[in-house]
Amino acid sequence: MVxxxxxxxxxxxxxxxxxxxxxxxxxxxxxxxxxxAAIPADPSIPxxxxxxxxxxxxxxxxxxxxxGRIDLDAEIQRYVPDFPHHPTGTPVTVxxxxxHLGGLRHWGPERNEALYARHFDDVRDILPLFRDSAxxxxxxxxxxxSYSSYGYNVxxxxxxxxxxxxxQQYVTRRILGPLKLKSVQFDRPGLGGxxxxxxxxxxDLVDFHELTDAxxxxxxxxxxxxxxxxxxxxxxxxxxxxxxxxxxxxxxxPVSVALIWARPSINGVxxxxxxxxxxxxxxxxxxxxxxxxxxxxxxTVWKDADLVIAVLANTWGRGSRSxxxxxxxxxxxxxxxxxxxxxx
Numbered sequence: 001m002v003x004x005x006x007x008x009x010x011x012x013x014x015x016x017x018x019x020x021x022x023x024x025x026x027x028x029x030x031x032x033x034x035x036x037a038a039i040p041a042d043p044s045i046p047x048x049x050x051x052x053x054x055x056x057x058x059x060x061x062x063x064x065x066x067x068g069r070i071d072l073d074a075e076i077q078r079y080v081p082d083f084p085h086h087p088t089g090t091p092v093t094v095x096x097x098x099x100h101l102g103g104l105r106h107w108g109p110e111r112n113e114a115l116y117a118r119h120f121d122d123v124r125d126i127l128p129l130f131r132d133s134a135x136x137x138x139x140x141x142x143x144x145x146s147y148s149s150y151g152y153n154v155x156x157x158x159x160x161x162x163x164x165x166x167x168q169q170y171v172t173r174r175i176l177g178p179l180k181l182k183s184v185q186f187d188r189p190g191l192g193g194x195x196x197x198x199x200x201x202x203x204d205l206v207d208f209h210e211l212t213d214a215x216x217x218x219x220x221x222x223x224x225x226x227x228x229x230x231x232x233x234x235x236x237x238x239x240x241x242x243x244x245x246x247x248x249x250x251x252x253x254p255v256s257v258a259l260i261w262a263r264p265s266i267n268g269v270x271x272x273x274x275x276x277x278x279x280x281x282x283x284x285x286x287x288x289x290x291x292x293x294x295x296x297x298x299x300t301v302w303k304d305a306d307l308v309i310a311v312l313a314n315t316w317g318r319g320s321r322s323x324x325x326x327x328x329x330x331x332x333x334x335x336x337x338x339x340x341x342x343x344x
Contacts, residue, residue: 001340002028005325005333009317011296012200012215013041014325016333017236019244019308020341027236033197033314036217046183046233047197047312048223049297050290053232054152056175056184056242058098058275060159060167062256063174069162070094076102079158083127084134090141094158097151099264099271103141104134104148116221119188123156123167126225145271149229152276156228167228179245181238186231189220196233197314199294215315218294230290239310243301246277246286247308260286261303283342287334289326291316298326300334305342309334 002016013031017024029041039045064070072095076083079094086092086103096102110129120126130150139146160167168186176184185191199218202211223231234242245251246260261279264271272278277286283302290297296313311325311334328334 001333001336002030006030009313009315009320009325010202010215011313011315011317013197013314015041015043015045015047015236015312016337017043017240017310018337018341019240020344021306022244024240025341026337034194035198035200037194039194043236044183045195045197046185046192046235047297047314048187048199048290048292048295049232049234049239049312050230050292050295051149052234052239052288052290052297052299053228053230054149055246055276055288055299056171056232057152057156057159057228058260058277059175059246059252060171061094061098061155062252062259062275064159064162066253066256070158072098076154076158079161080127080154082131083154083157084131086135086141088140092141094155095264096141096266097155098275099266100145100147100151100273101142101264101266101269101271102148102151103136103139103143103146104151104154105130105136105146106148106150108133111225115225116219116223118225119222120224120227123153123160123227126150126153126227127157129225142267142269144269145273147273149226152229153226175251178251179238179241181234181242183233183235183238184242185233186227187223187233189222191233197312199292199314201294201316202318202320203316205293210318221293223292230292236310236312239299239312240308243286243299243308243310244306247301247303247306285328287328289323296320296325298328298334300328300338302338302342305338307338307341309337
């Protein structure tokens with residue numbers, strides 16, 4: 001199956017891992033993590049995981065909720081006092097931001113080459129990028145789901161404020177350390193040298209037309225402006241471990257695990273995202289995917305089958321707009337791998 005998808009997409013590298021009932025049943029990488037340096041792909045090499053980062057932020061947030069230090073139904077200004085109030089005066093709570101129901105906008109024209117060349121060490125330094133234009137026009141909070149990576153960076157500001165340590169340090173102490181996720185790090189240009197996945201694209205990075213001769217190398221852009229929503233790198237092994245930790249209590253309490261697995265509803269308004277995950281039914285599963293230029297990343301956890309599948313690619317492959325690598329339905333790579341495992 002992996003070969004079939006690779007023959008179609010021609011990703012420079014792909015890494016796939018399958019964990020069933022606590023045992024690795026499939027683990028394979030192919031291609032080159034760095035084509036120019038001829039570094040062969042290996043499952044131990046970390047790739048960017050883009051928006052899968054949100055699931056780590058969600059877990060860190062829930063740790064502080066468990067400790068009674070963050071109230072999900074408190075207005076976000078309790079923890080981030082200089083975050084703007086909505087123009088309508090409608091309160092925006094922590095829970096609403098975690099569910100993308102706060103009306104906060106996603107990226108705008110500020111995400112340009114100048115921003116990609118800038119590094120952020122402090123998550124609070126991200127706030128000036130959008131503080132004066134924070135809201136989706138004419139969208140009142142608690143009206144409908146509206147995806148916002150900025151929202152998860154505001155949650156990280158709250159985590160940092162309450163914990164008293166940098167957001168990155170709190171995630172490392174409370175999530176990465178206990179699970180021994182050694183490959184998971186906050187990315188920065190040059191991290192890992194040639195021993196980390198470079199990025200490529202079969203789509204032009206300006207107008208996104210499909211290239212015909214060869215994929216182009218994506219510049220080593222800095223994504224720290226989205227550190228809490230898309231700033232992590234990881235290998236498939238550690239993604240499998242993290243995913244399984246969401247299946248039952250251990251890292252998190254039973255209450256926190258139940259929150260992650262339930263589709264949120266606030267005052268009758270539903271959201272598909274719960275603390276960085278998309279909980280789905282029939283069968284019960286959690287999924288999260290991510291994409292930046294030259295990045296495809298997918299992670300799905302099946303509750304009853306005790307199954308976790310992770311797929312990482314360092315390329316916007318041919319036809320990758322379909323999302324077929326990360327799709328856990330009948331036609332996607334993750335879904336087809338799961339069908340085999342669940343039939344055993």
